[in-house]
Amino acid sequence: MIQQRVVFNNKVLPYLLIAPQVIITLVFFFWPASQALYQSVLQEDPFGLASTFVGLDNFIDIFTDEIYLNSLLTTGFFSISVTFSSMIVSLLLAVMANRVLWGGAIYKTLLIWPYAVATMIAGVLWFFLFNSTAGIIAYFLRVMEYDWNHALNTGQAMFLVIFASAWRQISYNFIFFLAGLHSIPPSLIEASAIDGASPFKRFWTIVFPLLSPTSFFLIVVNVVYSFFETFGVVHAITGGGPDYATNILVFKVYHDGVLGLDIGSSAAQSVILMSIVIFLTVIQFRYIERKVHY
Amino acid sequence: MSTASLEGIKKSFGDVQVLHGIDCKIQEGEFIVILGPSGCGKSTLLRLIAGLEKITVGTIKIDDREVNNLEPAERDIAMVFQTYALYPHMSIFNNMAYGLKIRKMSKEEIKKRVYNAAEILELTPLLKRKPKELSGGQRQRVAMGRCIVREPKLFLFDEPLSNLDAKLRVQMRLEIRKLHQRLNITSVYVTHDQVEAMTLADRLIVMDKGFTAQIGSPLDVYERPANTFVAGFIGSPAMNFMDAKLENNGRSIRISEKEYLELPGKGLPEHIDNKVRAGIRPEHFVICDAKEAQIKLKTDVVEKLGADTLVHGFTLENNIAMTVSLDGIQHFDADTILSFRIQPDKIHIFESESGKRLN
Numbered sequence: 067m068i069q070q071r072v073v074f075n076n077k078v079l080p081y082l083l084i085a086p087q088v089i090i091t092l093v094f095f096f097w098p099a100s101q102a103l104y105q106s107v108l109q110e111d112p113f114g115l116a117s118t119f120v121g122l123d124n125f126i127d128i129f130t131d132e133i134y135l136n137s138l139l140t141t142g143f144f145s146i147s148v149t150f151s152s153m154i155v156s157l158l159l160a161v162m163a164n165r166v167l168w169g170g171a172i173y174k175t176l177l178i179w180p181y182a183v184a185t186m187i188a189g190v191l192w193f194f195l196f197n198s199t200a201g202i203i204a205y206f207l208r209v210m211e212y213d214w215n216h217a218l219n220t221g222q223a224m225f226l227v228i229f230a231s232a233w234r235q236i237s238y239n240f241i242f243f244l245a246g247l248h249s250i251p252p253s254l255i256e257a258s259a260i261d262g263a264s265p266f267k268r269f270w271t272i273v274f275p276l277l278s279p280t281s282f283f284l285i286v287v288n289v290v291y292s293f294f295e296t297f298g299v300v301h302a303i304t305g306g307g308p309d310y311a312t313n314i315l316v317f318k319v320y321h322d323g324v325l326g327l328d329i330g331s332s333a334a335q336s337v338i339l340m341s342i343v344i345f346l347t348v349i350q351f352r353y354i355e356r357k358v359h360y
Numbered sequence: 361m362s363t364a365s366l367e368g369i370k371k372s373f374g375d376v377q378v379l380h381g382i383d384c385k386i387q388e389g390e391f392i393v394i395l396g397p398s399g400c401g402k403s404t405l406l407r408l409i410a411g412l413e414k415i416t417v418g419t420i421k422i423d424d425r426e427v428n429n430l431e432p433a434e435r436d437i438a439m440v441f442q443t444y445a446l447y448p449h450m451s452i453f454n455n456m457a458y459g460l461k462i463r464k465m466s467k468e469e470i471k472k473r474v475y476n477a478a479e480i481l482e483l484t485p486l487l488k489r490k491p492k493e494l495s496g497g498q499r500q501r502v503a504m505g506r507c508i509v510r511e512p513k514l515f516l517f518d519e520p521l522s523n524l525d526a527k528l529r530v531q532m533r534l535e536i537r538k539l540h541q542r543l544n545i546t547s548v549y550v551t552h553d554q555v556e557a558m559t560l561a562d563r564l565i566v567m568d569k570g571f572t573a574q575i576g577s578p579l580d581v582y583e584r585p586a587n588t589f590v591a592g593f594i595g596s597p598a599m600n601f602m603d604a605k606l607e608n609n610g611r612s613i614r615i616s617e618k619e620y621l622e623l624p625g626k627g628l629p630e631h632i633d634n635k636v637r638a639g640i641r642p643e644h645f646v647i648c649d650a651k652e653a654q655i656k657l658k659t660d661v662v663e664k665l666g667a668d669t670l671v672h673g674f675t676l677e678n679n680i681a682m683t684v685s686l687d688g689i690q691h692f693d694a695d696t697i698l699s700f701r702i703q704p705d706k707i708h709i710f711e712s713e714s715g716k717r718l719n
Contacts, residue, residue: 253445256412261459261510262433271458275449 099340105333112327124334133310134318134335141314144228145292152232153284156239157277161269163240164247174244181237185295189302192230216304220311223304227312230303231296238291239284246280247273286350290343315339361388362423362513362546364409369418371404378404380570381418389544395557396567397593403518405567406550410516411435422513438507439516442523444499446491446506452478453487456506477505480539497528504536508543515547521556533559554594558582566590584708588715591639591708597670597683603712604638606631613638613709616677621654623719624704631711631718639708642670642685645700653699657682662692671698 074080106124110117128134163174183191195203198215207214216222250273258268297316300306306313306321313321316339323332364386371379378401386392394402407413409420411432420427427435438459446455453474460470478484481501491499500520507515520536521529533556540547540560551557557564558578566573566581566589573593574586585591591599604613607620610629614620615638645655657673669690672683676697684700692698709719 251443251445253441253443254447256410256432257439257441257445257506258447258458259412260410260432260437260439261506262462263458264433267462272447278449 102333102336102340105329106337107330108333109330110327114327114329117330120330124330125338127331128334128338133313136310137313137315137318140224140310140312141293141316144224144231144296144312144314145289147228148231148235148292148296149285149288151228152235153239153281153288155232156236157243159236160240160243160247161273163244177240178237180234183234185231185234185298186302187298188230188234189227189299192226192233192299193303196226218308220308223308223311227296227300227303230299231292234299235288235291239288242280242284243277246277250276283350286346290346293339293342361544363388364423364514364546364548365419365421366405366409367419367421369405369408369420370416371401371408371413372416377416378570379408379416382565382567382572384565384572384575386546386548389546391540391547391549391560391562392565393549393551393557393561393563394565394567395551395554395561395593396573398552399569400567401570402550402552402567406439406516406518406548409514409548410437410439435514436512437514437516438510438512439518440500440503440507440520442519444491444503444523446499446502448491450490451487452483452489452491452494452502452505455491455502456509459506459510473509473511474505477508480508480542481505481535496524497532500524500532501535504539508539512545515545517547517549517551519551520549521551522553529553529556536560554596558594566593568593584717585639586717588637588639588710591710591717595641597642597685599639599641599708600680600682601637601639602675602680604636604709606634606636606709613707615655616675619655619675619677621702621707622704623707623709628709628718631709634718635712636718637710637712637715639710640702640706642683644702644706645684645686646702647686648699648701650697650699652701654702655682655700657684657698657700659692659694659696659698661694662690664689673698 107119107121108117109120109124159177163170163177166173180188193201195201196214196216198204198217204214214222216226254272254276255268258272263271293314294316296314297320300312300314300317301320304312306317315335319332319335319339322328322335326332366382366384366386369379369382370377382405384392394405396402404413408415411427411430411434415428422435422437447458450458456474456477457470460473465473474487475484478487481504483498483501483505486494486498486502491502494502500523503520517536521532524532536549537560549556549560561578563576564578564581565575568589574581574590576584576586581590581594585594585599588601592601602615604615604621606612606628607614609627610623610632611627612620612622613636621638650656656676657671658676659671659673661672663670663672666689668688669686670683671686671690671692672681674681684698707719708717710717
């Protein structure tokens, strides 16, 4: 690639140009992150008037708290389910979109739409559709004599938040898979067809392995998404319930900090979440970017 | 070894017809080269034989079995792609073994065949590597190895050498020829390079705009081109053409008021009224004394290529551009007048309008 080196005559201008990005990063990322780090070693009194340094007590409390450990498991299950269900569906759609000859553009555009829906709205949307008294899907389920009530049934609640979260992420994965499929030279597929591979075999022996860089990238992105961005879905649909069934880590941070006003514990939980995302990012850059090449 | 036949092959993409009825019978062990300029439909024809495209009208048979509606896999063919199309995530061994594994061949048999092919193509030390660790020529050989191990009925090549540099191309051309002599698998080879075509082919199919312009042995096509398209396309530098008139009861042609060329034998008395075009290859001009001259040229640019010298010039009489190829290194200044004779049997006569060969 040809890179052009831009030369500025004005000494201040380049700094001004990067200033918005730097300020946003500082204000919305570094400041809260440092606040969280600081707060995680403090304990605040109920009225927010005084705080005491307590060392790592907040962390010890968290890891001995059964609700937190349960939330950790819930999050694990939730994020694996969201990641794989949404990736499998989007891969399937991308493979089909790649073959469509007629109306492909419409099909692709429609598939990208859900990504424009904010997570909270997505949550509300599915909440209404599945609402046991007013929801149309719940109504049809009742017609089919299936008793749906995600406000009471823990399994159904979990299913619904996974479903809504995965639904929204399908668009994103779809775009990447479609781009990945496009970058596989058609002659490879033709060569394997001439070699005698059935379409199914062609997919598993040629296409899928060649998509592995895309797939690994998406796994990391989707896990991060399901850890953090799904807050809106959970908040709108279940509020972490019933019986903590959908109480994922990021929702618990909000619940304990904003509603429970246990700032110290909430901050400690944020720090843990922060280290998880740092860990995933390191994997993304160090391991995947280098190793997953063919 | 197998035969193949193409019967009235037509192909359209939407409203655009790219092949207008191709007929050809391919004999056992024959090496057929399909030659033509880009966009003449030669690659499409090969893809139809491979089964990668559907035939619009016509029949393709391999060993007298109609294969029109068979999948590529069921046709028992192998193809070398222009881009090699090696599977980038597999080792060379697995690239070559892929087709055999899919056919559920035993492990020992696969090993035997792959090692055998690797031996022939000198790939044995590379079997554990990935395609990206090989050079262009080596990749090309792997692509051929992948075809050899299958022992197919028909070998298809889609411009396999066009991605290689000039020197390697000459070398690989020779290797393909040797390979064919050794294995004798019926082959169809598509190229736009006439040197490849002339050296590799048992028979040539010259294509022009979706029609077959001529089918014949390379020398046949060179010595007796069927029409002006083939005459101009085959041979480098290209054949010189000039408008002419038959006279003297068809025994000679007049190319200008003062110049005429004699034709061999009785000439073409039956075409005496036709407008014709005469074609003379650059290498068939013989330099001579001014007194014996049949054609005189005024030189323009002289290219000295070492082995021969190309003289570009214009006929003195009616200013037609001509190229003449002379042996060895010759020195001429610009605007020199040169005299030439032409052997009567080296003159090609074509009908002006249709471009068809007359003699």
